Amino acid sequence: MPDIARLRSADADFAARLDALLAWDAVSNREVQRTVDDIIDAVRARGDAALMEFTARYDRWQPADAAALCIPGARLAQAMELIPLVQRDALAAAAARIRAYAEHQKLKDWSYREPDGTLLGQKVTPLDRVGLYVPGGKAAYPSSVLMNAIPAKVAGVPELVMVVPTPDGELNELVLAAAYIANVDRAFAIGGAQAIAALAYGTESVPACDKVVGPGNIYVATAKRAVFGQVGIDMVAGPSEILILCDGATDPDWIAMDLFSQAEHDEDAQSILVAWDADYLDRVAASIDKLLPTMERRDIIAKALNARGALILAQDADDAAGVANRIAPEHLELSVADPEALAAKIRHAGAIFMGRHTAEALGDYCAGPNHVLPTSGTARFSSPLGVYDFQKRTSLIMASAAGSAELAKTASILARGEGLTAHARSAEYRGKFEV
Incomplete structure (x- = not known):
């Protein structure tokens, strides 16, 4: 069973213990940085030849030629027919909700005239071409395709280029189907830092893009940081996080599973519960011990909870809100009787899930708002991915x-x-x- 940390906000050393728990070094080590730099240099110098070489080395299959790296549009359409109908319907339902939400985010041109006739305003235009990185290693993420591609298309981006690693040459049908339903224009079977370099600088086959978005491992994140300036990027994301504030009246099994939902991503994920009822924290701890053996990814969950998880006893709801604002979490659940009143006290969070029935997992897939969110405390100054990330603003001045x-x-x-x-x-x- 996991030995999850127990903290009390009233303790003198609480701030220090919390800071140690939250600490995350997002900076790559020197070895990763050197590897990424070498890969970027090779792609810039040798283009498609370097992509084929790295694909053989890291994805363990040898493309016959550069054309083999391309995933034709017909193959995306075919994937829609190959997946089960229930998955097809789920993708369509999620896409419709994401698109409907994104439509509300579109920026519009505006202008006004001063009394002397001078015109001032703003012109909004979409980016010309955007690159989308989709992870394809330990797990496949069709939801990431929808969350990144649909806002770009709602923004009016005319060309969206997807790259996805294909370990052992195997394509994931659900990812390809998601790309089809999200109107991805071009797709390539490449991954890793080499894919980011190709999107940033272009090769004979892969067109250079104006912005690169999408999650990835430490090599992908390091490459995104390295090419920033040549292209825009969405963010350099850290491990997934969930913070739950609970008044003690929610079924403890529900809360335990919500904590698991982020901890199962990887060993570095962070799951924290804050409550102002000590007995309730004990009940959730008991639910964790009871439910963990039933989880397929229980080893990963246990390691994440041991390393970065916590059960925190706050003094009251206001104190808990203060803890939340200090953490500035990626995902914040307010599992309380009056979530709207508590939400009014939250200043820093990527997304707020309000009420006992709003599991964070709904936001990951189909609620509508984007699941690409600021991590590692960056919600203090960053916002979720949205349509506005794929539009740029130009000032208008006519005196x-x-x-x-x-x-x-x-x-x-x-x-x-x-x-x-x-x-x-x-x-x-x-x-x-x-x-």
């Missing part, structure tokens, strides 16, 4: 003659104060005056 004359006075004074005479005179010419 009238009268407006130019008035603005030139201010611009001239400030420009000369900075010692930039050409700036000043450029404005002064339009204003028809000199200082």
Whole structure:
């Protein structure tokens, strides 16, 4: 059974113990960084030849030629026919909900005119081409395809390029079907840092993209950080996290399973429960011990709970909200009688799941809001992936003659104060005056 940490917010050493529990070094070690740098350099220098070489080395199959790395659109369509009807219907239902939510996020052009006729505004345009990385190692994630691709398409991105590793040359039908239903335009059977390099710099077969999104292992995350600047990226994500605030009235089996739902991702995932009822924490601990042996991924869950899990006793609901804001979790469940009142006290969280019946797992697949969320405390300054991540904003400025004359006075004074005479005179010419 897992030896999950027990903390009390009233203890003098609570802050230090919590910080130690939350600590996560997202920076790659030097060996990973060197490997990734070498891979990126090779892809930039040798293009498709390097992709084939790395595919043989890391995915354990040898492409006959570069064309073999391409997954044709017809193959995506075929996957829809190969998966069971129940999976097809589930993908369609999830896609519809994700799309409906994303439609509400679209940014729009706007402008206004000042009394002298000067126009100021903003023009919104989609990115031209986006690359989507889909993990394909230990597990397949069709939900990641939907969550990344659908907002991009709602934003109006005309070309979406998916890359997915294929260990031993095996394609995952559910992932391909998700790509079809999400309207992915091109797909390639490549993964790892080499796929990120190809999306960032382009090869003879893979087109260079403007932004790269999607989760991956430490090599993928390191590669995304390395190519940032050449392309945009969504984020460099850490391990999955769940924080649950509970008033002690929810079935403890439900809460134990919610903690498992994140811990089963990998050994570094973090699952934390905060309650203000000590007896309830004991009941949840008992549920953990009872239910863990029934889980297929019980070894992973146990390691995650031992390493980074915790049961925290808070003083009251307000204190628990303070703990939540300190943690700034990726996923926050408010399993309480009045979740809306408690949610009003939360400032930092990637997504808030409100009420006893809102399992975080619903958000992972089909509730509608995006499951690509800030991790490792970055919810303090970051937001979930959305349509706005695939659109860019351009300022519009059109000065009238009268407006130019008035603005030139201010611009001239400030420009000369900075010692930039050409700036000043450029404005002064339009204003028809000199200082």
